[in-house]
Structures are given as C-alpha cells and as structure tokens.
Amino acid sequence: MSSSSSFELNKIAxxxxxxxxxxxxxxxxxxxxxKSEKPAKAGYELPDATPAAAGAPAAAQDPPLAEVLAKASADRGAAIFKKCAACHTDDKGGKNGVGPNLFGVIGGPKGHKDDFAYSDAVKALHDKKETWSADDFYHFIKGPQAFIKGTKMTFVGLPKxxxxxxxxxxxxxxxxxPIDLPKS
Structure with a gap:
C-alpha cells in the first residue's frame, strides 16, 4: 500500500x-x-377495574335499569349494535361469528348457543342454568371482563x-x- 492510499484511508476513518x-x-x-421530569408516580391513574364475580350486583354509579329503559330506543340500540356486529350476528338462525349469534339472548340461558365454543367461565354459568336477565346483560355489556371473570369476550364495553x-x-x-323489561 502506498502512503497516499494509507493517508486517504486515515482521512475516511x-x-x-x-x-x-x-x-x-x-x-x-x-x-x-x-430533559423531562420524572413523575412522582409511574403510570396513569385508571378507574377501579376490580373484576366482579359472575352475576355481580349492579355498580353503584349506574342509574337503575328501569330509569334508563324508560328513555331507551330500539332504533338507537340497532345503531349502537353495529359496534357489536364485528363479532356477533342478531338475526334468527344467524351464524356465529367471533362471538355467538345473539338472537334470543335476552331471557335465554347464558352460553345459549350449543354450537359456539364459550369460555370455561360462561360454560360454568350455563351449567348452573343461569339466564341472561335484563339487569345481568345491562351490566355485562358495560365491561364483559369485569362482569364474568375469564370470559373470552375482549370487547371493552359500553360505559354509557x-x-x-x-x-x-x-x-x-x-x-x-321477548322478556318483560323493568319499568319505572
């Protein structure tokens, strides 16, 4: 190697x-x-998400079901159900999707579709012959994971x-x- 090529390599290096x-x-x-300041406490404050036992009583902050049902609209419910339609169907004889078909679910047994692979938690409720009362369903769709610990349903829920x-x-x-719903 010549000294000039070595010099060129040194310049590049x-x-x-x-x-x-x-x-x-x-x-x-x-x-x-x-530089950013470190927070006094790491993370974010989250609302209390303590899982309740299956069939847990209504949350204290919710108004009584009869009170909100008095103002309820099936048309608005159909529009809101579109969020659920990604996983569920609701037509008579409809096929299961990621979640079971929900035709006849209210008043029916928990785990009502024999051709759907429910979580062990829902199967246990089915084995106990539990049914979907209006109050249970109302609180279940608020937070499925909190209402039935161990459910496979990953939907966050409807907080309103x-x-x-x-x-x-x-x-x-x-x-x-259809079942008779609570009236105020």
Missing part, C-alpha cells in the same frame, strides 16, 4: 469517527437540554348507561320470546 463523535455529543447535549339500555331494548326485540 477520521471523517467517520468525527461524525460519530459529533452525533454522540449532540445526543448528550440535547438530552440534557430537553343509556347506550346499554338501548342495546338491551333492541336485542330483546330480536327474539321469538
């Missing part, structure tokens, strides 16, 4: 090292300049009581045997 050192130095300086009452009224109409 020096340029690379100089660029790396400049980048490192700028990173350190900008890290100090844009009126939305839940609307869906309940709608799904109750999607049945050969």
């Amino acid at each position: 020096g340029a690379i090292l100089g660029t790396l050192m400049l980048s490192l130095g700028l990173g350190i300086v900008s890290g100090e300049y844009f 009581p009126q939305d839940r009452a609307d869906v309940l009224l709608y799904l109750n109409s999607q049945s050969d045997k």
Whole structure:
C-alpha cells in the first residue's frame, strides 16, 4: 500500500469517527437540554377495574335499569349494535361469528348457543342454568371482563348507561320470546 492510499484511508476513518463523535455529543447535549421530569408516580391513574364475580350486583354509579329503559330506543340500540356486529350476528338462525349469534339472548340461558365454543367461565354459568336477565346483560355489556371473570369476550364495553339500555331494548326485540323489561 502506498502512503497516499494509507493517508486517504486515515482521512475516511477520521471523517467517520468525527461524525460519530459529533452525533454522540449532540445526543448528550440535547438530552440534557430537553430533559423531562420524572413523575412522582409511574403510570396513569385508571378507574377501579376490580373484576366482579359472575352475576355481580349492579355498580353503584349506574342509574337503575328501569330509569334508563324508560328513555331507551330500539332504533338507537340497532345503531349502537353495529359496534357489536364485528363479532356477533342478531338475526334468527344467524351464524356465529367471533362471538355467538345473539338472537334470543335476552331471557335465554347464558352460553345459549350449543354450537359456539364459550369460555370455561360462561360454560360454568350455563351449567348452573343461569339466564341472561335484563339487569345481568345491562351490566355485562358495560365491561364483559369485569362482569364474568375469564370470559373470552375482549370487547371493552359500553360505559354509557343509556347506550346499554338501548342495546338491551333492541336485542330483546330480536327474539321469538321477548322478556318483560323493568319499568319505572
């Protein structure tokens, strides 16, 4: 190797090292300049999500079901149900999707579709002959994971009581045997 090619290699290596050192130095300086304060407590405050036992009583902050049902609309419920339609069908004889077909679910047994693979938690409720009362369904769709610990349903839920009452009224109409709903 000639001394001029060795000199050229040294210049290239020096340029690379100089660029790396400049980048490192700028990173350190900008890290100090844009330093963020560490929070006193890590993370975010979340609402209490303590899972309730299956069939748990109504949450204290919800108005009584009869009160919100008095203002409920099956038409609004049908529109809100479109969120559910990604996983569920609601027509008579409809096929299961990711979730079971919900025709006749209100007043019917929990785990009402024999051709659907429910979680062990829902199967246990089915084995106990539990049915979907209006109140149970109203609170289940608020937070499925909190209402039935171990359910496979990953839907976050409908936090607004009126939305839940609307869906309940709608799904109750999607049945050969609609149940009598609470009245105020």
